Amino acid sequence: MSRLMPSARTILHAGAAFAALAAAPAFAQERAADAAPAAQTADADQAGPNDEIVVTARRREESLIDVPISMSVISGDALVRSGAADITALQDKTPNLTLQIARGSNSTLIAFSRGVGQQDPLWGFEPGVALYLDDVYVARPQGAVLDIFDVERVEVLRGPQGTLYGRNTIGGAVKYVTRKLGNQFRGTARASYGSYNQVDLIGQVTIPLTDSLSIGGAVARYTRDGFGENLTTGVEHYNKDVIAARLSAEFAPTDNIFFRVAGDRTLDKSRPRHGTRLLPNGADPRYLPTDSVYDTRAGIGDDNRVENRGVSVTGEIGVSDTLTFKAITAWRDGSTDTLIDFDNTILPTLDVPASYDDRQFTQELQLLFEGERLQGVVGLYYLNGRASGAFDTVVGLLNTTTLTSGTVDTKSYAAFGDLSFDLTDKFKVSGGLRYTRDEKTGTVFRRNYTGIRSPVFGNAAAVPGLLRTDYTNDRSFEKLTPRVSISYAPRQDLNFYASYGQGFKSGGFDMRGDAILTPTTVNGYEPETIDSWELGMKGAFLQNSLFVNLAGFFSNYKDQQVTIQVPALPSGITSFVDNAGKAEIYGFELETRMVPSRHFSASVVLGYTHADYKEFLTYIGGGTTPVDVAAQRAFQNTPEWTANASATWSEDLAGGTIAFTPAVSLRSDIQMFEIATPALDQDGYALVEASLNWTSEGGRYRIGVAGRNLTDARYRVGGYNFPGALTGNSVIGYYGPPRTVTGTVEVRF
Structure with missing residues (x-):
């Protein structure tokens, strides 16, 4: 069982006890059947006691309390007021969720929910938790760390959602919902200044041209000095x-x-x-850890560029009072040029320059039905995408380089439907089915060169050597996945539900695959599936002053795709993908919020995930017979406990309202990889934040200050493990932000 720091464990127990004590009398509270729907939100300072939170988790507008899915919804305004830099701040407010910036990256997203996700951002690998931008699936994690501007809310859905969403929702979905323009002139200007010379400038405007046509735009500029310094090059x-x-x-x-x-x-x-070295490599000062975890001695360079673009067209036509036709057409592409210095020294002991390119076209057609007793959606989905890239693995002590390059072309076809039927005023049943067919073509090239870098990355004099991998193969994968649920609502603002859903993620080809060391890599790897059961309750009690969302889940996870990277000199680093066999995952999520008065609210969020491999088959030491190593493996990026507690006090002041919100979030121990790595794995930690905001009556002006990580905790969010003499004993870590304080002025007009 994961360990917590003593203070973290104490607060977790206190939070659980508070939730239990608060909920117990609430279940006995009786209310009139015609009471107003209760507010359901994760925002401690956003919704009033009688506000209804409307979401589109099931592709139609519903009150959150009616949706038989474990989910959280957080408004963009609440994230901005708390000083959140980007959507990774959601993991502090959402149970059983990990959202991190990928190791060696500034804007690549790593997402896990209930133990399901994908850490490897290499082209060809696909996320287990899907990101959607206004119903458009974002296929690649590069550039997916979205900043908080022009966003109305973020919906986080847990568990497989394939009958509702376009693609790859085996572990859940994160829906980024931007604001609709409307037909009134409005605008927002926001300026922030903070620690490390942080400057954020955001502007938004909506201009109605006619009663039916509006145009709008938003632009954001974010700059900040570095938390540390490259001690070799002198830059931030x-x-x-x-x-x-x-x-x-x-x-x-x-x-x-x-x-x-x-x-x-x-x-x-x-x-x-570039990260920071965690272990020395002898006594040479160039190979020692730095004094600050944000410093580095990397010598590979400091150039990095990530660009993402997209265009979408959404159309909705009301065919009748009960039928709506919706079409979503979208195109996206992106490119990345980056550098990773694994050895963290001026020498090219283990350096990796890399580039990525991707594009995607998606088309989704939906027919939504909203009848008196029957509601639902049926749809068709199509994706045509290409992900490609190349990187050099430079082993300087041997004067060798291994070039790896390739592409994956994907065509995905799906038909899906999800219908809900009101058996009575209190009982509802839902059923969904999805058919998915993926067609993939993978091309992988891997070759040794003598020299520092290959011709692809600027060394025309490099001498070609052993050809390690050179193949093109294609495979297709198809699956029928169901979802069913039943709901019982004894009153308008109380809902009990039970559900079962199956998730599916297709197989593919390992872009790092070495056909000499692992000849079977040319065959690709298999799909993974999950069967998930859930029991839940959403309710309002004590005259709408207490809200409780509770869900318990159990999942059977089969053939999980796990990427293993190991040193394989002189070829540098080799990779293989295991279909890990069988695992069981169970746990719960609890979200509670109290609003005893308009001047005070408090919330407690608690998540528990127990993930255990029952079978993990892999090849050891070049053997030809798979070996079960389940006893030596654990889930990565999956803390057993997550928690958040916050409160908001507000008072009328100077023609407006001033609100103070302190919060603490906790995460128990995690492993960075399936194999325990003591030098890298992160112990449990707590993050403390607080914000103070004054908002004028009517909301036109806001002045705020927000502090994050106020205790200045040091915590790793990623790392690499390549020990050994020829790799420079490269064990490096990447860290979350230090303490920051940011002041903001906002004007709405």
């Missing part, structure tokens, strides 16, 4: 240099017709994160 390390923009037009000639065209572009020129 862990800095930020991002510009992002979104333009859209909306046309709504009638109440039954709506069209939106939207385009976005993000350019991240922040310097690469």
Whole structure:
């Protein structure tokens, strides 16, 4: 069982006890059947006692309390007021969720929910937790660490959601929902200044051209000095240099017709994160850990560039009072040029320059039905995408380089449906089914060169050597996955539900696969599936002053795709993908919020995940017979406990309202990889934050200050483990932000 720091364990127990004591009398509380629907939200300072939170988790507008899915919803305004830098802040407020910036990256997203995810951001690998931007699936994790601007809310759905969403929701979905323009002139200007010379400038405007046509745009500029320094080159390390923009037009000639065209572009020129050395390599000062975990001695360089662009067209036509046709057409592409210095020294002991390119086209058609007793959606989905890239693995002590390059072309076809039927006023049943077919073509090339870097990365004099991998193969995968649920609502603001769902993620090809060391790599790896059962309750009690969302889950996880990377000199680093066999995952999520008055609210969020491998088959030492190593493996990036507690006090002041919100979030121990690595694995830790915001009456002006990681904790969010003399004993870690304080002025007009 994961260990917690003593203080963390104490607070976790206190939070659980508080939730239990608060909930016990609430279940006995009786209310009139015609009471207003209760507010259900994760925002401690956002919703009033009688506000209804509307979500689109099931592709139609519903009160959160009616949705038989374990989910959290957090408004963009609440994230901004708390000083959140980007969507990774969601993991502090959402149970059983890990959202991190990938090791060696500034804007690549790593996502896990209930133990299901994908850490490897290499082209060809696909996430287990899907990211959606206004219902458009974002296939690649590069550039997916979205900043908080022009966002209305973020919905986090836990568990497989394949009957509702386009692709790869085996572990859940994170839905980033931007604001609709509307037909009134409005705008927002926000400026922030904070620690490490942080400067954030955000502007948004909506201009109605006619009663039915509006255009709008938002632009954001984020800059920040580094948390540390590259001691070799003298430049800042862990800095930020991002510009992002979104333009859209909306046309709504009638109440039954709506069209939106939207385009976005993000350019991240922040310097690469090289990490920091955790272990020495002899007594040479160039190979010793730095005094600050944010410093590095990397000598590979400081150039990094990530660009992402997208265009989408969404159309909704009300065919009748009960039928709506919806079409979502989207194109996205991205490119990344980056550098990773694994040895963290001026020497090219273990260096990796890399580039990635991807594109995708998606088309989704939906027919939504909203009858008196029957509601639901049926749809068709198509994706055509290409992910490609190349990188050098430079082993300087041997004067050798291994070039790895390749592409994966994917065509995905799906038909899905999810229908709900009201058996009575209190009983509802839902059923969904999805058919998925993926067709993939993989091309992998891997070759040794004599010299530092290959011709692809600038060394035309490199001498070609052993050809390790050179193949093109194609495979197809198909699966039928169901989802069913039943709900019982004894009153309007109380809902009990039980559900079963199956998730599916197709197989593929290992872009690092070495056909000499692992000849079977040319065959690719198999799909993974999960069967998930869930029991839940959502309710409002004590005259709408206490809200409780509770869910318990159990999952059978089969053939999990696990990437293993190990040193394999002189070829540098080799990789293989295991289909890990069988695992059981169970746990719960508890979200409670109290609103005893308009001047005070408090929330407690608690998550527990127990993930255990029952079978983990792999090949050891070049053997030809798979060996079960389940007893020596554990789930990565999956803390057993997650928790958050916050409170908001507010008072009327100077023609407005001032609100103070302190919060603490806790995460228990994690392993960075399936194999325990004591030098890398992160012990449990707590993060403390607080915000103070004054908002004028009507919300036109806001002045705020937010502090994050106020105790200045040091915690690892990623790492690499390549020990050994020829790799420079490369055990390096990447860290979350230190203590920061940010002041903000915002004007809405």
